[in-house]
Amino acid sequence: MIAAESNSPPAGPPFEPDRRLAEYETLLDIGVKLSGTLELATVLELALENAEEVCRAETSSIWELDEERKELFFRVVRGSAAGAIRDLRVPLGAGIVGSVAASGEAEVVNDVAADPRWQGDASDEFQTRAILAVPLRAQGKIIGVVQLLNPVGRDRFTAGDLWRMRQFAAILAPALQNARLWTAQRRQFFHTVTALAEALEKRDPYTGGHVRRVVAYTVLLGRQMGLSREELRDLRLAATLHDVGKITIPDRILGKPSPLEPDEVEIMRRHAADGASIVSHLANPWVLHGVRSHHERVDGKGYPDGLTDPEIPLAARIIAVxxxxxxxxxSRPYRSGLPHERAAAEILGSAGTQFCPRVVTAFRALCDLGRFSLETAEDAVRAISDVNPQP
Ligand SMILES: [Fe+2]
Known part of the structure; x- marks a missing residue:
């Protein structure tokens, strides 16, 4: 076992300045890449990609510490052992990885079979010979462990490998911590907004699940139109809040079990502008435009502003469909819901009058592929959801 206590380059073979410079350049490059994103999934992916660049091994993995349960859980794992160990949890202090997390000391164990802490492989498909495990420390606390199994092209991990991985871990840990915090905050914000929108929806007894379905169909259409992951997330937020202005509509109108009278329609229509005023505090143009303009029509006969084709923001065009x-x-109390085919025909027939032709083209493509369904749409929402910062 080699336990490194120092950040100094290892003593031993003749010092090779060119090689060391190349190693620092690699680490600097990794640092730049990691600091360029707060996306947890991207940080984790970059982390393993680069761990293998720093030190070639058959398998690499990142364990995170669940402080509450005092357990380590696998966050990401690459290589042939991936399937078998993905769901493992290890108590803090147990096994080699658990003891690295508990002690905060990096370790190389080149003959795991001889180590009394070794608990065996989770599956027969992979045989661990050697482990290099380095703690991830952010703001003075251990947040996890980065681990490599079995060096490639050599029979043992060296002190040089350990030194490189320690430098790598020092770069990775704060990037991982920042991404975790940012992701947790964004998830919390989105869940709060969803709870608010669904609470409002409960005022209308006939529209159960409308917000959830509109969000799903909106994201599905946006994805079909080629929007980026970030744009789809803004669009999801806009769709979640699209009817937030209905909070200002009296119950007698909102819950009326029959078609509205013309004066009631006028009152109901206020929800678009009222909603825009409510969400203006979010300072997110996708949300503002989606909420204000989702009842606009490309022929200019919509409300509240009577915008025409080029003026209607993209978020609003998609949410409208x-x-x-x-x-x-x-179904409403005074009419039954249409089957998909009839509703789809209505949408297709309203391209260029009520709806944006580009959005309708995306809708048609999804229908032709048999992919305009709630199930597919909810999959599209899951695909843009944040990685859970604490599974
Ligand atoms: Fe609306």
Whole structure:
């Protein structure tokens, strides 16, 4: 076992300045890449990609510490052992990885079979010979362990490998911690907004699940139109809040079990502008435009501003199709919901009058592929959801 206590380059073979410079350049390059994102999934992916660049091994993994349960859990793992160990949890202090997390000391164990802490492989498919495990420390606390198994092209991990991995861990840990915190905050914000929107929806007894479905169809259409992951997340937020302005509509109108009278329609229509005023505090143009303009029509006959084709923001165009499709296919006390085919025909027939032709083209493509369904749409939402910062 080699336990490194120092950050100094290892003594031993003749010092090779060119090689050391190349190693520092690699580490600097990794640092730049890691500091360029707060996306947890991207940080983790970059981490393993680069761990293998720093020190070639058959398998690499990152364990995170669940402070509450005093356990380590696998965050990401690459290589042939991936399937068998993905769901493992290890108590703090148990096994080699657990003891590295508990002690905060990096370790190389080149003959695991001879180490009394070794608990065996989780599956017959992979045989661990050697482990290099380095703690991840951020703001003075251990947050996890980065681990390499079995060196490639050599029979043992060296003190040089350990030194490189320690430098790598020092770069990775703060990037991982920042991404975890940022992801946790974004998730919490989105869940709060969703809870608010769903609470408001409960005022209307006939629209159960409308927000969730409109969000899903909106994200599905946006993805079909080629929007980026970040744009889809803004779009998801806009769709979640699209009807938030209905908080200002009196119960007698919102819950009326029959078609609205013209004066009631006028009151109901205020929800778009009222909603925009409510969400203006978020300072997110996708949300603001989606909420204010989701009842605009490309022929200029919509509300609240009577915008025409080029003026209607993209978020609003997409939400308009998702919202209308769901309204048409959902039953109200005074009418039954339409089957998909009838609703789809209505949408297709309204391209260029009510709806943006580009959005309708995306809708048509999804229908032709048999992929305009709630199930597919909810998969699209899951695909843009944040990695859970604490599974
Ligand atoms: Fe609306």
């Amino acid at each position: 998702a919202d209308t499709y769901d309204a048409m296919t959902t």
